[in-house]
Amino acid sequence: MLIFNLFNIAILALSNQVFATPIPGDNTLHARSPPPPPPPPPPIPPAPPATTANKSTVEIHPRIAPQVGPIPKIHLVPRHQLDNFAGEPVPPHRPHQRRDLPDIGQVVAYPFGKLPDFVKNDRYEWNNIQYPAYAFGRVLLGAKSYANAQPRTCSGSLVGPRHVLIARHCFGDKLADSISFESNFFEGRSGGKSYATDVITLDGLECQKTPKDGEEKFNCALLNDWAILILADRMGETHGYLGVKEFDTKTLMNKQPFSHVGFPNKFLYDKGKPLRQDGITVEKCYTSCDIPGDRLLTDADCQCGASGGPLFRMEDGLAWQYGVASSRFWDLTESQTPPDRCAFVSSTKFITAVAMARQQFP
Template identity: 30%
Template sequence: MARFLTAAATAACLLAHANANPVAAREEKVTMKNLLGFDESLINPSALSDDTVIPEITYIQPEDAHFADGATEAAPLTITEEQAKTLSERFINGADDRYQYTDGNYPFRNVGKLFWDNGVFCSGALIGPRHVLTAKHCIVDGVTGYFAPGFDNGEPYGRGRVTNIVSSGYEWGSACGFKGDWAVMILDNRLGDQLGYFGVKLPEASKQDQSIFDHVGYPGDRDGGNRPYRTPGNTVQSFRPWDCDATGPFYTDTDCMGGQSGGPHWENTGDGAYIWGTLSVTFDGGNGVAWSGWGSGNEMLDTVLRLRSEFP
């Protein structure tokens, strides 16, 4: 069973390096520089009734949206075609820019599917030799979890079993809860030694409003969550304030559905790919306007650095 710890907020300007070169994975040095998994059988049908009233702006914690009250196991799903259409469009900003994308190269192969024995699944990314970054709300207690990088109707690079989990002490549902909606998982398999892994860094306000960011995840409304989908050219929106502190959460125009939760928002640099945050929340503003919020920040970065040392 996974062990839960609480992360300390001690890092301010550390940057956890990416490693695209598997040969150097064990010698990596730290330098001083600046929705719950979607499974149609887990949807709460009552949340999709024809008389559902959607407020002008809503945020939905995926575990609340996809589980009946108190449920811990899969339940039958019965929804109409119209309800399914509404579900698939709920968090799409304008046109749906997601498309199926399979790439065996770094860093795309380092995004993978996180799945649990009870059928719940999310997205995540390798951020160390056996370290995975995902969303805190993707944690399922009491069942065994696995991570398979580059999952695409199968496990081309194998899988690792989750042995330990470290998450923040924040509760989901507020700005600081969204910023703190991250978890770092330790695997029993050093997948990153052969595949490389992402770096992690603090968000930079100077890079807002630039369509330079990438996201890959496993949306439950496409191929049953069994294939990776990409949305490139994502923009951090400067007109939405980072309303917990100066390191997040930040908000983007990324098209999202359940199952993409925990997937990375990353920036490609000259020396690798660096994750700014992990998908926490999606918002619906009505009239085809939607946006996403991301777990991020100094506590998350500090935890990545610490666990690479404590669980090499």
């Protein structure tokens, strides 16, 4: 109760319009008028007219936070484990036909584009929105590196609802950053981006013989130059994906049924556009076509950034993949204008690996 009364007295004192001042030696409170209001502040002088000397432009660059995703988990699969999935079918999936309409002023999606005349090349810029266009994409290796304007990119293809087949050498010796797949990237437009949560690749090297020197070991490594990304999102259900088949050397050699799509990242090529080549011929196997899964040497053009792109063909409206772009090769005795021919990995192991990945990472 005492506190309440003191509070009321304080309120009454503050609401009084007369100020009380004690006088020394006198206990009587005398009233006086309120003090005069303070003088108004002096006016702010007007700013001097702008001149060339005092003009300055400050550009504000907001901080762009890097897109950081998870570091995927690596699964090194023993060869004998893949044998359990031998013969499993790995069919493609074609989604419903898209009904996208181009915006006013947008160029209709047909294959246009041309590289400089002095570059020997049979590829063309591919701007398309129909299956299997969205099953192809570029792979960004390291979101932190990309945010710092040091991108490392490869190519890849959807071979399952959330499974992407790429080249193993894209990772290098270590993997300490995120990996993402950007579907059908074309000048900033894409069918979406998803980070990889897992990576499946072969444990060790599968060689036809024990390598005797560094060159044979390098060739053996290229024979196993494939990996499978497991994405966080099921992009393939929307965009469709490719089936995977073994290359039949008796029926498909020296014909022109194949195509390739890749995303080059070097000078002379637009980094924001995929390049496609059709009418590709598999000319021979690297060592021997009697060796199952030997590399396929083709007349396809390829360049940095296209690694991991598919060697595929359309069969009854469905896309089937037969190889993964791995390396370039050329005859040093001949004078050729780059880019030269492209070698594709065509191992039965990555076919069974895709079958395993679809079951274990549905």
